[in-house]
Amino acid sequence: MNINAISISFGGVKALDDYHLNLAPSRILGVIGPNGAGKTTLFNLITGFIRPDSGHIYFGDEEITHWEPHRIARKGISRSFQNICLFNRLSVIDNVIVGCQIRQHPSLLSALFKTPGFKRNEKKLRDSARRLLSVFGLEKQSDQRAMSLSYGDQRRLEIARALAARPKLLMIDEPAAGMNPRETEDLLALILKLRIEFDLTIILIEHNMNLVMPLCETIQVLNYGRLVAEGTPAEIQQNPEVIDAYLGDENDIASHGS
Amino acid sequence: MHSGRQAGYTFMALGLFFLGIYLLSAYGNHYYQRVGNLMMIYVILTVSLNLSSGIMGISSLGQIGFMAIGAYVAAILTLPPGLKERWLTGLPHWMHSIQTGLLPAMLLAGLLAAVVAFLVGIVILRLQGVFAAVATLGFLIIVKVIAENWMTVTRGGRGLSALPAYTNLWWTSTAAVVTIYAVWRILKSPHGRSMIAVREHDLAAQSVGINAPKIRLLAFVISAFFTGIAGALWANLIGVVSPGSFYLWLTLLIIIMMVVGGMGSVTGSVISAVGFTILLELLRGFENKIAMYGISYIIFAVVFLLMIIFRPEGIMGDREFSWRNVRRIIPLP
Incomplete structure (x- = not known):
């Protein structure tokens, strides 16, 4: 950098x-x-x-x-935000999966026809999201909506989502x-x-x-x-x-x- | 619950649905068939609006413009050659002798609506919220003005009539099922998640690599495709297309259906479109009986207002139907 x-x-x-x-x-x-x-x-x-x-x-x-x-x-390069910016109405795990999806180029047709490749990929995304959530101690809340998390959990989820993008x-x-x-x-x-x-390089803003x-x-x-x-x-x-x-x-x- | 069993339930439900369609088209009277057709068309319109507005969060007032495009494409394609030659002098000659069936007309209607959505979307989707609403309304007005004035292609305000009545319950119900299935699959795919992410927080979505303008355009185009198909079905159901048919009344109707069903919920849109179609028909009968014309609209508006006051998130919110939930209420095998 x-x-x-x-x-x-x-x-x-x-x-x-x-x-x-x-x-x-x-x-x-x-x-x-x-x-x-x-x-x-x-x-x-x-x-x-x-x-x-x-x-x-x-x-x-x-x-x-x-x-x-x-x-x-x-x-x-991934980031978290000063004022928490989660995808509020998505579930906790989906917030992370959205991060995991980065650099994927899934075809719409495979989703429409639910091909074996599509299902495999969905399972892979879910598994890696679940692993990441357990690192952050959020695995129990994975099916809740993000907005229902406590403040500290929301902050952690933001970092989890950023990490999901493998920065x-x-x-x-x-x-x-x-x-x-x-x-x-x-x-x-x-x-x-x-x-x-x-193996991260980190820039931290903090008071x-x-x-x-x-x-x-x-x-x-x-x-x-x-x-x-x-x-x-x-x-x-x-x-x-x-x-x-x-x-x-x-x-x-x-x-x-x- | 095992996913194979869920698929089994779904196929059984579909079987029952199409059995109902068979009975209605074989034994139902003309009136019920017509209501059934309209119901399916409203389902398509509401579900596809929900993709772009509810799921993706584009405030679009121009959706019916795509329906108009679809309807005119289908009307021009299916109009008998003699009338085509007489009315549509602006068409290239080779088109005068062509008269297609419903399927090609539907597909071309959807495709052209999608192409227009792509071109319009590149410009309009830079805007958000109220600005997008105004711009899409502008699009709707432009479509209407073109339909009214492009005499040699649309026959202006007189509209195109004597269209063959190709549309029947099989076409509309199949198109509705395909639309629901497609939007449902998109919702449950990486694309759908990206759409909701962008709707929920544009910048955060971009910060995890989502190309927000592109995903918005995708939702807009797919939504327009199915709306165009609904337009084609409408044209060959009613037999007449004219500029006034595709304007503010339908625009408001499908927005109300979507909002009452629940923005973001495919299930809600289906329930709401079915419910409102029945409600509107009942009210019309009531209106005729007591000879107070217009009262049905007032009642319709009151229903909508009550809904907004007491259940602003709509019937379903953004939740979806699942067999798991049905099983909690009704013991299924």
Whole structure:
């Protein structure tokens, strides 16, 4: 993943200005910064929901700057959303199956005539979705509608759906929002486990330092669309500019974490 | 329950259904046959509207435009050659001598409706919600205006009459069963899941690799195909097509049928189309008896309003019929 000097502005406000990123495979990057710093805009740019005014985005050896979202997803970038966006009226398992279907090109005729190949494929999709749900501890709810899940389960289901698309790069937008310390700890363990099991590169947006600091190998700090700092968690915690812009004094860090 | 047994039940139910069709076409009087035909046509219209609007979530007010296209294609194809030569001077000469049967007329009607849906859809499906509704309504108006003014092909406001009465219960019921089956299979396929995913959350669907505009177009085109076929059946049932037949009344009727049945439920659409056909006929009889013409529409509207107030998700919501549920109520072998 390589991002070269992208900028975008909305009606005169620079949401991202001259942003750079170089992320090696299998790394975990944390993006932090105050609200409105441009973090989610960055996600929307990478996943193709919005186009940058200038700059280039490369993934693997291809430039994906102007690709459509579904094509970027098929290339291997999946995401979760800050405000949970599930397919509410689909069942939990169908939410995941929709993810599993990616890169398949089933013919409509095989569905109409219910060919053996069609049935095999449906069973395969269902099995892999079920496996994924059990990793997330959601297998018992698999036939409920997604909207009936608890908040924490919905967050997990979103990540499960993103993983179902077998991404190389997983982008998670504030997964710990609204979670208590106990749930946050479980989430931390889960992400670490997923990372190894699925060999993932991860970009994480998160305010909760209890998740960011132990998880991320590199942290970027954004403020008013500008990249203020980049470094290891230890370096970031020491950086006077970061402390000034975002973290505040030591006590603030502690309170952010809770 | 074992899926083989479910298939067995389904075949038995189909057998009973076609036995009913046989009895009705052999012994039923003309009136009941006609109501049966209309019922099947409404089933096709409502189920196919449900594919594009209920399942896929396209707010379409232009569906009946595709029915009009299908009806005119079938009318032009099945019109006797003598009349064709006299009325339809705008057609190429080789078409004057051609008169097809119902099956080719139906298929071509469906195909042309689908092609038009494809072309129109590329433009209209960029819009969503209310904007799509307005644009599709615009399409319906355009179809009507063309039908009214393209004198040498549609014979304008006088319409095309003396069409052979090819349509019978076998055609309409078979077409209805095929439509229900096709939409049902699509709903239970990866395509159907993608459609619902896009309806539920467009961006999230794209983020897992679904090409949202393409899947919308697919639903729109398939829906138009079956609607075009319904148009063809209608043309050769009534014997006359004219621009006014395919306009706001039918548009509202099938939307009401779909909403009352439950948006997203094929089962609901079938139940609702059957129920409303019977209701409308009963009301018409009632209206004639008490000689208060128009009262049937008022009652019809009240039924719809009550439904919207007390059961806004419709009869079935987005649930479907299953033998498993039937077995819970009635002990089947």
